[in-house]
Amino acid sequence: MSNKLIAFYSRADENYVSGILKYLTVGNTEVAASIIKEFTDADILKIEQVRPYSKSYNECIAEAQADQKRDARPELKTYPDSLSEYDTIYLGFPNYWSTMPMAVFAFLEHFDFSGKTIKPFCTHEGSGMGVSEKDIKRLCPTANVAKGLAIHGSNVEKSRKAMERWTKE
Incomplete structure (x- = not known):
């Protein structure tokens, strides 16, 4: 049993990639999570909403932005029953308006991360980590929040070396 967990939120379907809308069968953050698993042998957990956002990119961003504006916590x-067995949590998500999707906020608020290390990673198309590290520190004040890794979503497969270095830090 691993003492590491990769918890990630990812979105497939129609996405914005390198300036165009493109259909993805697997979301970029899920691809990054699977690569990180290769380097860490961590357990893996996909954070999923009961009511997923629309498959259409434009409808999805309207729904996700509405959730963010009202500070929603999607169900x-x-x-998991507990995170007590894990010392390190690799937390993955796409950058949604400079932070995490609201489903990730719901996940973080559900658990006590005291004494755990959270290593955030995000996929983006130019906006980097935004304020997500600050938000994680605010939500999990008793956790050690390590420096995050921002991965350009359209280049996720080409970022293996960066992910490997980051997992060893």
Whole structure:
């Protein structure tokens, strides 16, 4: 059993990639999570909403932005019973308006991260980590929040070396 967990939120379907809308069968953050798993042998958990956002990119961003504006906490499909067995949590998400999707906020608020290390990673198309590290520190004040890794979504496969270095830090 691993003492590391990769918890990630990812979105497939129609996405904004390198300036165009493109259909993805697997979201960029999920691809990054699977690569990180290769380097860490961590357990893996996909954070999923009970009511997923639309498959259409434009409808999705309207729904996600509305959730963010009202500080919503979407209901999640499932939670692990506990995170007590994990020392390190790799937390992955796409950058949504300079922070995490609201489903990730719901996940973080569900658990006590005291004494745990949270290593955030995000996929983006030019906006980097935004204020997500600050938000994680605010939500999980008793956790050690390590420096995050911002991965350009359209280049996720080409970022293996950066992910490997980051997992070893």
